[in-house]
Amino acid sequence: MENYHIPVLLEKCVEALNIKDGGIYVDATLGGGGHSSKILQTGKGIKLFGFDQDPDALLHNQVLVKKYPEKFFLIDDNFSNLRTRLALHKIRKIDGILFDLGISSHQIDVDSRGFSFSLDGKLDMRMDQSGNLTAAEFLNNSDFKLLRKVFWEYGEEKQANKIANAIISVRKEQPFETTLQFADFLDKVISAKKRIKTKARIFQAIRIYINKEMEVLETALTDAIKILNPGGRIVVLSYHSLEDRIVKRIFNYEALDCICPPNFPQCNCDKVSRLKIITKKPILPCEQEIKNNSRARSAKLRIAEAKE
Ligand SMILES: C[S@@+](CC[C@H](N)C(=O)[O-])C[C@H]1O[C@@H](n2cnc3c(N)ncnc32)[C@H](O)[C@@H]1O
Incomplete structure (x- = not known):
């Protein structure tokens, strides 16, 4: 349980939240x-609600x-249920929220979670293992x-067609069960030169699809902006262009x-304009x-502030 990563842009993220004494804050992605x-x-005197x-x-x-x-209050839920879960604590408005998207080093490093293409484990990849x-x-x-669409849209993988076709023909004989098998x-399907990057893109695409990462991000960002007090901050750390595009578009x-x-x-x-964008360009x-x-x-770190 010790292999959680060093928090990314730690000082910048906390500074970006502009924390006020007595304020209500949310960490939407607790991780480590x-x-x-x-x-x-x-x-x-603050209250912090942490989701994972x-x-x-x-x-x-x-x-x-x-x-x-x-x-500190721990909330065991998807951040797409932000408003409902905060309402259960009688919280309707907040002063700041942080999203540090994606998966944690812990999730990558534990072979049984199935996120890594270099560790042997069951092909699972669910962050929430209850369903x-x-x-x-x-x-x-x-x-x-569907296979082609997922590899193309969420992995931006040019060989999506070829890989989807090969999956259909191979799985009839031998269904996919483990990460190393896949x-x-x-x-065998992709050329030697592109192997590592292609495997990373395909694993990323599957993870995004099965955890509905893009859909829940849209819902949560929109909801979070609605419940920010005037002057409240929304702070988002993203790790690939698909996530960053959504953040930029919604802001x-x-x-x-x-x-x-x-x-x-x-x-x-x-x-009605609800937000002032603080970072015209993301902080790296x-x-x-x-x-x-x-x-x-x-x-990439993007910050915005709720208007008065
Ligand atoms: C990059 S890690 C966060 C690391 C954290 N900021 C830290 O300091 O250690 C992302 C975490 O967010 C969680 N997560 C990702 N998407 C989520 C979602 N839709 N709802 C709730 N938790 C989510 C993951 O399970 C993971 O633990």
Whole structure:
């Protein structure tokens, strides 16, 4: 349980939240609790609600529950249920929320979770292991069109067609069960030069699809913006372009105060601008941080603030 990673852009993220004494904050992606620990040390009299859908992360963060019984509240749920779960604590408005997207190093490093193509484990890849489709079920039961779509849309994989076709013909004889079995199969289908990157893209695509990562991100960002108090901050760390595009699009949309077509003589929409974008360009980790923590390599931090 000790192999949670060093939190990415830790100081910048906590600074970005602009923590006020007595405020209400949310860490939507607790993981190893690194960002949460720093938030709890920073704010006087604050309340912090920490979400994670992964039972390992919830167990790991019991230590924060014990250390900060009055300040820290653990919520075992998907962040797409943000508003409902906060309402159960009588919280309708918050002063800041942090999303540190994707999976944790712990999830990658535990072979039985099935996220890694270099560790042998069951093809699982569910962050929330209480339900939903496993990676093996997806690979063994999906039709060609769905396989191709997932590899193309979520992995941006040019060989999506070829890989989907090969899966359909191979699985009739031997269903996919383990990560290394599937990784060996991919090695045979793709050219040697592109093996590592292609395997990374295909594993990423399956993970995004079965955990519905893009859908829940849209819902949660939109909901989070609705419940920010004026001056409250939304802070998002993303790790690939698909996530970052969603963050950018939602921030830009929520910052607009008119969505009428440009040729309309006057505005007749009811659009209200809710957000001020703080980072026109995303903040990136410095070279030293990337050297110390390879996971920081692809991180992008975007910050926005709720308007008065
Ligand atoms: C990158 S890690 C967060 C690391 C954390 N900031 C830290 O300091 O250790 C992402 C965590 O978010 C969780 N997660 C990802 N998507 C989620 C979702 N939709 N709902 C709840 N938790 C989610 C994962 O299970 C994982 O533990």
